[in-house]
Amino acid sequence: MLSVIIDEAASLNKIISPFSKGSLSITHLLFADxxxxxxKASVLSAxxxxxxxxxxxxxxxxxxxxxxxxxxxxxGDSRCKGAIKDTLNIxxxxLPIKYLGLPLITSRLSAADCAPLISKIHRRIAPWSNRLLxxxxxxxLTKSILNSFHPYWAASFHLPASILxxxxxxxxxxxxxxxxxxxxxxxxxxxxxCTPKAEGGLGLRKLKDLNKAADMKQIxxxxxxxxxxxxxWxxxxxVRKRNFWIIKNPSKMSWGARTIFNCREEVxxxxxYIIGEGKGIDLWTQPWHPDGPIVEQYPPDGEYLNAIRPKTYVHQVLQEGIWDPIMLQRLPSINLILEKALVISSAEDEAIWKDTxxxxxxxxxxxxxxREHHSKIAWASSKRNNRLQGADKSHKQVILRNILHTIRSRCIFLRLDSQTGSRDLAFSKAIDLPLFRSQKPTKSCKWVHPEPGCVKLNCDASLASSSASIGGLLRTNDSLVLAMYSQDKIQMSIQELELEPICHGASLASSLDIDRL
Known part of the structure; x- marks a missing residue:
């Protein structure tokens, strides 16, 4: 009811809107109560x-x-403000004030305006202090709860880098x-x-990328x-019925509008576009083609400028789904480009998102x-819950080789010396693990074979001033290397460090279905 009353008053010019662009006039916004x-700041509007x-x-x-x-x-004039306040008795x-959980501001979003967002995240973490997580x-918790506060703000604001x-x-x-x-x-x-799990990360996302993705959603x-x-609005x-993709940034625009215009190249x-009538779509500059704007695909020799006017719309060279033969004759090289176009005659032009x-x-x-992409790890495609249990021997070897291939840069190097066996060389070649020749004389140590049918674990740990490292090796009775492991930058006590390589090796043996260790 109140909305109808206000609209009627605006139509009679009893309330003059300060936001009036053509047929669009904004006098009020409603949400709940x-x-x-x-x-406009006038006594008449008051x-x-x-x-x-x-x-x-x-x-x-x-x-x-x-x-x-x-x-x-x-x-504005302070005397006019006083008269309006007296008339309204309000x-x-x-500004700024908080509305629907966001600050209402008239300038660029500052770090101080985002203080409530930081405080809200801190308050959400505080109750977890008494829990063993x-x-x-x-x-x-970071992915599902803490990371849910930022998108609500990013849907309305481009958050400053300092806040992110x-x-x-x-x-x-x-x-x-x-x-x-x-x-x-x-x-x-x-x-x-902040990379997907398939690329070796934990599945979190950089807020800077999410911020830009939110700007792309607005476009x-x-x-x-x-x-x-x-x-x-x-x-x-x-825009004003112009080509959104080639509009120059207006000299006077809000900070939020500027971030949107600056994000056009990413979008x-x-x-x-799926071309139907082709009205209002610039042939050269708009990204209607699957490979991008034609002007970016065409050889920059100016040939098309002489053949067809630069300001040409698609509907001028497309009739009932057929391209203008005169244009194709003047520009033979454009024919290969237009073959990839998505054309449906007698339909409205429709923008589509190519990545879904x-x-x-x-x-x-x-x-x-x-986002920044990384190569996928070799074993990411294997089933998450398949820990080599119940799989055949060949399948175990494939997965084991892939895992070792991924971590070979952190793995223990096999030492190349007079005691290196042919099986060690074959294993090194199979998993692409480099051998190196020792520069220092090593102390001779005899390796004791385990009982037939058993697997032997040899492991050790080293402690430096700031961190420690562990490593180990699993071998059969006939000296066949089944697996190896290493881990560095570990921080723990000496007692824990003595036990850690044994536990790690035992866990690895269990995953390989080794029951006699």
């Missing part, structure tokens, strides 16, 4: 707002609580030190952790012309397109 009213409140009270029996209301002004407030548990750094520091400290967040040693780089809403007041204020790589199966946008696909 909250109302935001927008009007009286119109009072009349709307009075009418609403007469029709509904509800009265606006002026004590819980505030009026905000832009820069106290003056100051494993490191794997803390990783899952602070949030990621909280994540790192929580994973490695626990809820206390005290300073601790981080043995693995954050860039490595997707703009080009799809989603039914949104914000999208309509953006088109009326900045171009993942966008193409159904052509719709998703934050995951956008993030995957802009």
């Amino acid at each position: 909250d109302v935001l009213l927008f009007a 009286k119109g707002i009072n009349d709307c409140f009075t009418r609403f009270m007469q029709c509904s029996g509800l009265e606006v609580n002026l004590n819980k209301s505030e009026v905000f002004f832009s820069e 106290p003056q407030g100051s 494993s490191r794997a548990g803390r990783v899952e 750094g602070k949030i990621e520091k909280i994540f790192r400290d929580f994973i490695w030190a626990g809820p206390s967040l005290h300073k601790s040693y981080h043995p693995i780089a954050w860039d490595t952790i 997707w809403s703009i080009i799809k012309k989603k039914n949104s007041l914000w999208v309509s 953006f088109h009326h204020k900045y 171009k790589k993942s966008i193409c 199966i159904d052509g719709s946008f998703s934050l995951k696909s956008a993030w995957n397109g802009i």
Whole structure:
């Protein structure tokens, strides 16, 4: 009811909207029992707002609580502000204020504006201080709970890099030190952790990439012309029926709009169009082609400028799904490019997202397109729960070889000397593990064979000033090397260090179904 009353007052010019672009005029926004009213700073608009409140009270029996209301002004004459406050009888407030969990601001988002986000993450971690959480548990809590606060803000703001750094520091400290967040040693780089598990990471995502993916989602809403007041406002204020992809950044624009325009090149790589009528789609500059804008594919020799006007739309050279033969005759080399175009005659042009199966946008696909990619680890495709139990011998050897191939740079080097056997050389060649010749004379040590049918574990540990390392080797009675392992940068007591290589070797033997060790 109140919305209808305000619209009627605006149509009679009793309330003059400060945001009026063509047919779009914004006078108020409603959410639950909250109302935001927008009007030009004039006594006339203030009286119109009072009349709307009075009418609403007469029709509904509800009265606006002026004590819980505030009026905000832009820069202007102080005498006019005083007259408006006296007319409305509402106290003056100051920005920023918190609305729907986000700050309402008129300038660029600062680090101080994001303080509530940092505080909210700290408050969420505090109740976990009395719980015994494993490191794997803390990783899952980071992914499922702590990482859920940022996307809500990123959907509305491009967060500053300093804030993203602070949030990621909280994540790192929580994973490695626990809820206390005290300073601790981080043995693995954050860039490595923030990669998919198939690439050797823990499945977390860099907030910088997620921030940019959120900006790409806003561009997707703009080009799809989603039914949104914000999208309509953006088109009326900045696009104005022009080609969104080649518009120069307006000299006067908000900080949020500037971040959107600066993100267009990233979106171009993942966008193409299904051509129907071809109206409003620039033949040369828009990313309607699956391989990107044609101007970027065509040889930069100026041939097309002489053959066809630079400002040419697709519908001018496409009739009922058939390309203009005159254009093809003038530009023979363009024929191969146009063969890949997606054309459906007598239909509306539709933008599709190339990185998803159904052509719709998703934050995951956008993030995957802009993140840094690494090579997949060799054994990532094997089933997660298959720990070599119940598999045949050949399958065990394949998986074991793949695992050792992945970690060979950290593995114990086989020593090449006079006692190196042919089986050692064959094993080294099979897993691509380099041999090296010892530069220092080594003390001769006789290896005692285990009983037939048994496997022997030889292991050791070394302690340096700041960290320790362990390693071990599994061999059969006939000296065949079954597996080897090593681990460095370990921090533990001497007593634990003596036991660690034995436990590690026993676990490896168990995974290989070795019951006589």
